[in-house]
Amino acid sequence: MSTKNVLTIGILAHVDAGKTSLTECLLHAAGATAQAGSVDKGSAITDALALEKSRGISIKASSINFNWKDTQFQLVDTPGHIDFAAEVDRSLSVLDAVILVVSAKEGVQAHTLNLWESLKERNLPVIIFFNKIDRDGVYPEQVFSDFQKELQAPLFALNSPNITEGQYSLTAFEKSVNLAEKPILNQSIENLAEHDEEFLEQYLEENLDDPKDILKQAIPHLKKGNLYPALFGSAKLGIGIEALLKNMELLIPSDQKYYSTPSAKVFKVELHDKMGRLAYIKSYGSTLKTKDSILSQQLEQDIKINQIYKAETTGFSQVNELHTGEIGLITTSEIIQSGDILGNQELDDEFTKISNAVLAVEVKAVEDKNYQKLGEALEILNMEDPILDFKWFKEEKEFHIKILGPIQTEVLKDSLEQRWDIEAEFLPPKVVYKETPSKSAEGYVRYWMPKPCWAIMTFKIEPGPSGSGTQFTNHVRTSDISQKYINEVKRAIPWTLKQGIHGYEVTDIQITLIKGEEHSVHSNPGDFLLATPMGIMRGLENAGTDLLEPMYAFEIKAHQELLGAVSSDLSQMQAQLESPFFDEEYFILKGRVPLAEAMNYPIKFNATTSGKGRLKFKLDGYEKTALTEDKVRAYRGVSPLDESQWILHMRGAFKADERMMT
Structure with a gap:
C-alpha cells in the first residue's frame, strides 16, 4: 500500500509558453532524470511521439510520475495548441491541481483565457508560473499586472525577478527587503490586505517589517484559493524550478474525494506498438489489482484487467496493483473507450468543454490500394x-x-x-450545421407488413427553445402501447435525429407520441425500434427544418491604430459588434460572428496585427441561417423516408453497417 500523498498536476499553457520544458526541469530537479530533456533537441520525455519531436510541439497529453519528499506527483503535460484542446479536456477531468504556464514575454494570450475559464469553472487549485524571464523585452511588473486585470485574478507573488543586463536571479518573498519598493510584492501585499482583516490592520499601520510573517498569513488564503500563488522563472535556464516544487507540495490541497469501493475514470486510450490497446485510468477508489473484474459503465458489463502499468521516466513499468489516486495504464480484452467510468460511482465530467469540433472534412487515400x-x-x-x-x-x-x-x-x-x-488527402473543411423544425407537424407510421410485426404511431413534432436539445413526451396509455415498447421508442430517438431533412443533426425539437397501438400477438420491441425513425422523419418532412449555423464569440485585443481595419474585416464577416473598450493604447472588442465566415480569419488577423494582436474564439451556440443549396448534404445510408428500403435494411436484408452521420 502506498504511504505517499498522491497528487495529479496538469501543466497547461498557450502554445510555446514552455510547458514541456518546465516539465523536463521539474523531473530533473526532483532527481527523476539525470538531465533535463530538450524540446528543441527532441529529447523531451513527455514528447515521445516522432511527430512531437519533429514539430517541436506537444500533440498528445502525456503522464509521468516522480517523487518529491513525501509526495508522489503525477504530471500531465498537455498540448498548448487550440487544435488539440480535446486532449486538454480529457486531462482536466482527472487533475487535482494545475500549473498554468504564462510566457513573461507574451503575457496573457488567447488560449490562456480559454484555459482560465475552464479552471475557474472546475474550481481547480492553480499555481501561475511566469516563464521565460530570460527573454529580451520582459517587463515582469507589467505581465503581473496584466494577468490580474485581464483574468480578474488576485495574485500573490512567492518570488520576484531581478533582471539586469543579461543577468537573471530570483528573490524569495520571505527573503525580500524593502517590500514596498517592489511593485510586484507590494501589489501582492495589497491583495492579501483585501482578503484578511487582521492583516489589513497591520497594512494600514505600515507594520510590515517581517516578510516571513506576511507569507505565513498569506498561505491559508493561497490554499483556499482566495489568492493565486505566482512564481517567476525560466525553464530554459532552470531558474525557479525548486521553488515551484516546494510550493507544489506546500500549497496544493491533498484532501481529494475518493471512494471505498473500486472506481476509476478512463481519460485516454492509445494503441501501443508492442502492448496493444492501453487505457489510461485514474483510480478514485480502493486498490485495483491485476485480474480484477470491474464494471464498465459504457459497455454495461464487467471487464477483466489483464495488466497494469505505470508511466515512469524510464518507460512503462508493470505493476500488480493501482492505489487510490494513482494513474495507471491497463490492458483488457474488452474495447473500453475514453470517458468510460469503471465501477459503480458517478464520476461523469459535466463541465464545459474547450474543444468543440464544428468542422467536417473528407479524407481520401491518394492511392486506391x-x-x-x-x-x-x-x-x-x-x-x-x-x-x-x-x-x-x-x-x-x-x-x-x-x-x-x-x-x-x-x-x-x-x-x-x-x-x-x-x-x-484532406478535402477543404466544411461547417457542420444543425437542423431544427420550422413549425409544428405530425408524422404517422404504420408498420404492419410483412407480418409478424405491428407498430402504429403518430408523433407530434414541434420546434423547441434555442439550446433545449431534444425533449420527448409520451401521451399514449400503456393499454395502447406497453412501457417496454415506449422504451424502444426512446432508444431510437437519438440516432434517428443524427440526420435530418438536410443531412445534419436535429436539435431544439419537442417530440410527443400522441397516438399509437400495439398488437397482442404480432408486436415485438424491434417493431417500434424500426418504426420510430419512419414516423419522426415523416414529421420532420411535414414540418420542414431550418438550418442552424455555429456561432463564435470573439474577443480581440490590439493596438488602437488597428481598430478601423479590424472592425472593417468583422463587418464584412457579418459580425455582431459590441462597443470597443479602450485600455491605454489598446482596444478590446467583443462580439459574435458566424463560424463559416470566420474560420480563416486568424491568418488574416495575424497578418494585420503583425502577430502582436490577440484573437480568442469560443463556440457560442447556434443561430438560424439561410438555407442555400451549397449547405445541404445528401442523406448518408438508407433513409427512413424510403420506407420499403428502410424496412428491408433494418430487417437485415442489406446487412449494412449503421451509416448515420453527425
Whole structure:
C-alpha cells in the first residue's frame, strides 16, 4: 500500500509558453532524470511521439510520475495548441491541481483565457508560473499586472525577478527587503490586505517589517484559493524550478474525494506498438489489482484487467496493483473507450468543454490500394481521439471526420504517413450545421407488413427553445402501447435525429407520441425500434427544418491604430459588434460572428496585427441561417423516408453497417 500523498498536476499553457520544458526541469530537479530533456533537441520525455519531436510541439497529453519528499506527483503535460484542446479536456477531468504556464514575454494570450475559464469553472487549485524571464523585452511588473486585470485574478507573488543586463536571479518573498519598493510584492501585499482583516490592520499601520510573517498569513488564503500563488522563472535556464516544487507540495490541497469501493475514470486510450490497446485510468477508489473484474459503465458489463502499468521516466513499468489516486495504464480484452467510468460511482465530467469540433472534412487515400488500410487507420485514430467522430460510409466509399482546426489536419496527415505509410488527402473543411423544425407537424407510421410485426404511431413534432436539445413526451396509455415498447421508442430517438431533412443533426425539437397501438400477438420491441425513425422523419418532412449555423464569440485585443481595419474585416464577416473598450493604447472588442465566415480569419488577423494582436474564439451556440443549396448534404445510408428500403435494411436484408452521420 502506498504511504505517499498522491497528487495529479496538469501543466497547461498557450502554445510555446514552455510547458514541456518546465516539465523536463521539474523531473530533473526532483532527481527523476539525470538531465533535463530538450524540446528543441527532441529529447523531451513527455514528447515521445516522432511527430512531437519533429514539430517541436506537444500533440498528445502525456503522464509521468516522480517523487518529491513525501509526495508522489503525477504530471500531465498537455498540448498548448487550440487544435488539440480535446486532449486538454480529457486531462482536466482527472487533475487535482494545475500549473498554468504564462510566457513573461507574451503575457496573457488567447488560449490562456480559454484555459482560465475552464479552471475557474472546475474550481481547480492553480499555481501561475511566469516563464521565460530570460527573454529580451520582459517587463515582469507589467505581465503581473496584466494577468490580474485581464483574468480578474488576485495574485500573490512567492518570488520576484531581478533582471539586469543579461543577468537573471530570483528573490524569495520571505527573503525580500524593502517590500514596498517592489511593485510586484507590494501589489501582492495589497491583495492579501483585501482578503484578511487582521492583516489589513497591520497594512494600514505600515507594520510590515517581517516578510516571513506576511507569507505565513498569506498561505491559508493561497490554499483556499482566495489568492493565486505566482512564481517567476525560466525553464530554459532552470531558474525557479525548486521553488515551484516546494510550493507544489506546500500549497496544493491533498484532501481529494475518493471512494471505498473500486472506481476509476478512463481519460485516454492509445494503441501501443508492442502492448496493444492501453487505457489510461485514474483510480478514485480502493486498490485495483491485476485480474480484477470491474464494471464498465459504457459497455454495461464487467471487464477483466489483464495488466497494469505505470508511466515512469524510464518507460512503462508493470505493476500488480493501482492505489487510490494513482494513474495507471491497463490492458483488457474488452474495447473500453475514453470517458468510460469503471465501477459503480458517478464520476461523469459535466463541465464545459474547450474543444468543440464544428468542422467536417473528407479524407481520401491518394492511392486506391490504400482505401481499406486508411479506413482501419482512421478507426484507430478515432479510438485515440473520439472528437474525430469518424464515419465510414462503405456504400459511398467515403471517410469523414470532424476537426478543430488546420494544424490538427496537418498532424493527422503526417501521422497516417509515419505510422501506417499512407498518403492521404484532406478535402477543404466544411461547417457542420444543425437542423431544427420550422413549425409544428405530425408524422404517422404504420408498420404492419410483412407480418409478424405491428407498430402504429403518430408523433407530434414541434420546434423547441434555442439550446433545449431534444425533449420527448409520451401521451399514449400503456393499454395502447406497453412501457417496454415506449422504451424502444426512446432508444431510437437519438440516432434517428443524427440526420435530418438536410443531412445534419436535429436539435431544439419537442417530440410527443400522441397516438399509437400495439398488437397482442404480432408486436415485438424491434417493431417500434424500426418504426420510430419512419414516423419522426415523416414529421420532420411535414414540418420542414431550418438550418442552424455555429456561432463564435470573439474577443480581440490590439493596438488602437488597428481598430478601423479590424472592425472593417468583422463587418464584412457579418459580425455582431459590441462597443470597443479602450485600455491605454489598446482596444478590446467583443462580439459574435458566424463560424463559416470566420474560420480563416486568424491568418488574416495575424497578418494585420503583425502577430502582436490577440484573437480568442469560443463556440457560442447556434443561430438560424439561410438555407442555400451549397449547405445541404445528401442523406448518408438508407433513409427512413424510403420506407420499403428502410424496412428491408433494418430487417437485415442489406446487412449494412449503421451509416448515420453527425
